Amino acid sequence: MKKCLWGLIFLACALSEVRPQSKYCGNEKCPTFYKQVGSNCVYVSTKTKLNWQKARETCHSIDGELLTLPDANSLREITLHLQVLGVSKEFFWIGAYDMGHEGTWRWIKDKSDVSMGTPFWAYSSHPFVHQPTGKDKANCGILDKNHGGHMSDADCNLDLNFICEYVDK
Known part of the structure; x- marks a missing residue:
């Protein structure tokens, strides 16, 4: 009976369109x-x-912000999670940006600097440089399906999947 009750609670929360x-x-x-x-x-x-x-x-509407990846472990954990979900072959918006300060990447959540280079940013084989390479045409960060889930820059107007992290208020 207890197992059934927890199952019903889980189902009610998962299917509810109204916030509990x-x-x-x-x-x-x-x-x-x-x-x-x-x-x-x-x-x-x-x-x-x-x-x-x-x-x-949309992240704000569920008490969140676009994902911050402060260290290599965070990047590894989210990459593995995307693999488990079966969506690692997709692009995802994250909370990195350089709008208004070209070339200086920051996290939207706390305005801290984004770590550059390995292991965070993808490595392009043409012309053999680390991302970000989009200059002022690509000011928003993504997890790049074409580079094993490492970060790249992209045009902020593209429609992509996204990852939110909960922000306790």
Whole structure:
């Protein structure tokens, strides 16, 4: 009976279009919509592709922000999570940007500097340089399916999948 009750609670939370009173459903460590990945609570959107700004607004609507990857472990954990979900062959918006300060990449969540080079940014074979290479035409960060999930820069107006992280307020 107890197992059945938890199953019903989980199903009700998963199918509900209205936010529950509590941010948490059942015994979860992360709020509704989010899954624990390493030390973060993340939401991976693959059903709706949006531009970077709209993706960011969607993250805000569920108490989140576009994903920050402060260290190599965070990048590895999210890359493995995308593989487990079967979506590692997709592009995903993350919270890196250099709008307004070309070449100086920052995280949108706390304005901290994005680590450059290996292991974060993809390595292009033509002309053998690390990303980002888009200059002022590509100011938003993605996890790049063509480069094993490493980061690249892209035009912020492209409609792509996105990853949110929960931001406790």
